[in-house]
Amino acid sequence: MKCPKLILLLAFLGATLSMSAQTATVTGIVFNKANEPLEEVNISTASKGTISDQNGYYSLQVTADEPITLTFSHIGHKNVVLRDLVLNTNETYEFSPVLRSDIIQIAGVTVSPTGKRNIEGVTTVSQDMAHNIPGANAGVENILKLLPGVSSSNELSTQYNVRGGNYDENLVYVNEIEVYRPFLVRAAQQEGMSFINSEMVRNIRFSSGGFQAKYGDKLSSVLDITYKKPSENGAQLDLSFLGASATAEAVSKDKKLSTINGIRYRNNSLFVNSQDINTNFNPTFADFQTFTTYQFSRKFHLDFLGNVSINDYQNEPRDRQTNFGTIAEPKSLQIYYQGEEHNRYNTILGALKANYFVNEDVTMKLIASLYHTTEEEYSDVIAQYYLGNVNTDPFSDSFGAPTDIRGVGSQYKRARNELDALIFNLSYKGSFTRKNQLLEWGIKYTHEDIRDQLRESEFIDSAGYFVRPPRAEFINDQPETPFEAPLEAYSGVNARNFVKTDRFSGYVQFSDRLDLASHALHYNLGLRAQHWTVSGAEISSSSQTVVSPRAQISLKPDWKRDMLFRLSGGLYHQPPFYRELRDRTGTVNPNVKAQESLHIVGGNEYSFNLWQRPFTLISEVYYKKLNHVNTYTLEDVRIRYAANTDAEAYAYGADLRLNGAFVPGTESWVSIGFLKTEENSNDRGYIARPSDQRLKFGILFQDYIPEFPNFKMYLNLVYNTGVPDGSPNYSDPYLYNTRLRDYKRADLGISHIFVGGNRTYQKNHWLHRFKELSAGVEIFNLFNNQNSITNTWVRDVDSKQQFAVPNFMTSRVLNLKLRMRF
Structure with a gap:
């Protein structure tokens, strides 16, 4: 009688091990x-x-x-x-x-948990992580924000800062085609979706500095995305409270034609309704992407990348109450709104990439792309505010309500901004390989045609009189003395610009591998140059040229311990794009110089086994000396440049990341980053830059139940120290050195895999038709932390003191999702 029980036990253990x-x-x-x-x-x-x-x-x-x-x-x-x-x-x-x-x-x-080992110092991230790890904006950028040196304190935004840089200093490529983001977006809840469709991604490569000459002219980082070339027919559907996406893959019988297509829809109402503002919010974010390849012959392949994006943002705010201050002196801001915002950002991208394989050593590519965006920002919003103390009596019927009103005022904001931008790129690339040597070269022409009309104004009424701009021509002693001059906007911009830019750039770089005794030395030497001309209606034409030498060296010692040492650096220039040419008044300065960064990065990669599982410890230190710095202010995700390049700056720091299988069969990591960046404008002394986020701590953790391995858990934790909180209009940033509160966030995801991996079903079972089927729940901002990204500045009528009232981000939010793959 014992034998059957033993057989059943062994069978059960065998099945469990098989499933695991x-x-x-x-x-x-x-x-x-x-x-x-x-x-x-x-x-x-x-x-x-x-x-x-x-x-x-x-x-x-x-x-x-x-x-x-x-x-x-x-x-x-x-x-x-x-x-x-x-x-x-x-x-x-x-x-x-x-x-x-x-x-x-x-x-x-060796493909370790960080991806394929390379000498470039480029981080690779698995595609599965991009769509499994929970986040308010799940996808590629959500993973990048967990890396050391990469920071973002706005969960509704897909933008990120890298080692002291801003959003405009990051290059993004999809299959070697440069992609862009809308120009006028000012708030993260208006962004919609990232260009990158994570369900179409095959490879993710990211460099946070010291990258090669072939990658382009930006100061901070490169995100290099490769979309899939399908090997079989298939379809995938993802549904959640935030939206839906569908992806279809198809391959012809002769394998010459392959295509992957994705359509997405997203609605941010779930997040916006969790904020402290009551609003009638109706956003529509949708896009369609396709990546198609046809192999005309074994030597000639043609790729097409297409994207159409529609972002329609409508917001009718109603009221808001924000309590702030200290326990000893709590304060409250209560606002009532009238009016609405209606913003539209519609973009189209079409690109062709011809690949010609001359022989096994020589490859040539010709890439042409056209990007067109039409953007509108229309808003008329009247806000009446009451600033006072907070009723702290828990037994009172008005507990938590404002009392002792000390500030009463109103604000009227109006915007009629329109932008039409057309960007054309034509590039040629080539490579020649012989043994361990690789020679790469390329040239590129870019034409930018920007038509921009900027009309926005702000009127402030405090204690029954309009607040005029604090400039000499508007000084008065109101309300003591009546003032009967025409009303003047407290701040306003009225500009119309027609700007064209022609750019010619090129690069050449050489890579080789040398054997030093039993050690392997890899190196890459490159040179990049760009010449550009800015012209347009009512502006003088201006031309400039920059040259950027760069180098990377990697040493793989023949040691018992698996270590890799890297050193990279050079000059990195960022020639001004249209937004960097336009100052805060909307005036275009064609003589803005390219920002320049002398960048040095040293790193070590140590791979080892712990608990009989692979781990990798990656550490880097870096220093950047910046000249011709174009200073800017940041409000939410809107960047406004001074367009002067009369400042200098520096940034230095260290990044550390331990990556490995903390739980067998999973990938997790812990990262720590330290950063300090300051700028000196017109020799007034160094102050913190808007991106000076001193300490970053991140955890990405995956787990499963050993007895039920198809129950998965995903957790990401982020802690960032606060960044400078900016200053009110017309205020000197040197007088405001306070910071926003620290950013703390945890997102948790739990899912169950019904079909997928080793779990399959027989043909007669209804689940057999699925290649993958999973369902899960996500909890965003698990601990309900109050994070803020900007301040609203209000004035106390009696003391004329201005208070910084934090604009809080999203609170705890629950999301359900379902994935099906056929």
Whole structure:
């Protein structure tokens, strides 16, 4: 009688172990020396194997989170061997080898939890993390904000600061095509969605500084996204309280045509309704993207990337009450609104990329893209405010209500802003490979045509009289002496600009690998240059040229410990874009110089095993010396430049990240970053820059229930010290050195996988039709922290003192989501 029980026990344990086994997928196309697809190639590991089809395509499921050796063999060809390949759970790794008849190719490729090891200092993030990790704006940028050196204190925004830079200092590429964001967006709740559709992403590469010459002319970072080229037909549907998205993949029978298409819809009402403002909010954010590839021959491939985005933001605020101050002296701001905002941001991007493989050593690419955006900001909002103390008597019927009103006023804001921008890019790139050497070059022409009409004004009425601008021509002793001059806006802009910019840029860089005794030295030397001309109606034409030398060195010592050392740096220039040419009055200054940064980055990467699982410790220190700095103010996500480049600045800091399988079969990390950045305008002395976020602490943690491995948990924690909170209109920023409160946020996601991974069903089961089916719940701002991104400045009538009233971000929010893949 005991034997059957023992058999059942063993069977149960075997099933549990089988369910707990974590896998990854290796896929690609095998080519011969003539760059033709090679069929019937045997691809095998120690325990599994497959063969390539008539189009050279293969797909093999392998064990994740442990080293494997992958061998490609075919009669008449020498083997290709990949050793020490370590993939993350559920990761799809694309590898397309070329089999030759003359040499055996053996490569050691370690894909640690941070992604493929490289000498560039580029961080790679798995695509699964981009759509699994919870966040108010889940996706690629949500993951980046958990990296050291990358910060954001606005959960509704997909924008981010990198090592003391601002939002405009970050490059973003999708399949080598530069993408842009709208110009006029001023509040994060108006942003909608990131350009990047995370469901279409295959690879994510990110550099937070010291990047190569080929990447472009920005001061802070590069985000390099690669969209998928599907290998089979499929479809995916994602639903949640925040919106919906659908993705479709298709491949022709001959594998020459492949396409992936995504459509998304998002509604931020769930978050906005959690704020302390009562509003009638009706946003519509939707976009459609397509990435299509056609292989005309083995040597010529043509890619098309298309995007249409519609962002319609309507807001009719009603009232707001914000309590602030201290426990000993609590204060309250109560506002009643009339009017509405109606903003539209519609963008279109179309790009063609031609890839020509001359031979196995030479590749050439021609890329053309056209970006068009039409943007409108229409608003008429009247706000009447009452500033007073707070009733702290818990037994009172008016507990928490404002009392002892000390400030009464009204504010009228009006905007009629319109912008039409057309950006055309045409670039040529080439590369030549020989053994360990790689030569890359490229040239690019960019034409920008901006038509901008900026009309906005603000009137302030305090204690029954209008507050006039604090300039010499408006000084008066009102209300003691009656003043009968015409009304003047406290702040206002009225400008109309027609600006064209023509840019010519180019780069050349050379990479090589040297053997120093038993050590491996990799280096990259590059040179980049840009010449641009600014012209337009009623502005004088101006031309400038910059040259940027850059270098990266990486040393892989032949030590028992797996370590990699990196050193990179050079000159990085950021020639002014239209927004950087326009000052706070709307006037365009065509003579704004390119901002310049001398950048030095030193880093170490240490890979080791802990608890018989892979871990990586990545550390970097950096220093940036900036000249010709274009100072700016930041309000929510709106940047306003001084357009003067008469300041200097610096930034230095250190980043540390421990990444690994804290729980078997998962990827998690802990990151710490320290930053200090200050600027000196007109030799007045150094003050903190708007992005001076001194300390950053982030945790990304994944877990599952061992007995029920299909129950997954995802947690991200962020702590940022406060940034400078800015100053009121017309105020000298040197007189305001206070900071916003520290930013603390935790987002939790719990999901159950019904179908996916190792969990499949027989053909006669209704779940067999799904390749993946999961459902989950997300709790944003788990601990309900009150975070603020800006201040509203109000005036006390008696003392004339101005109070900074924090504008709080979202509170705790619950979201449900469902994912289906066919």
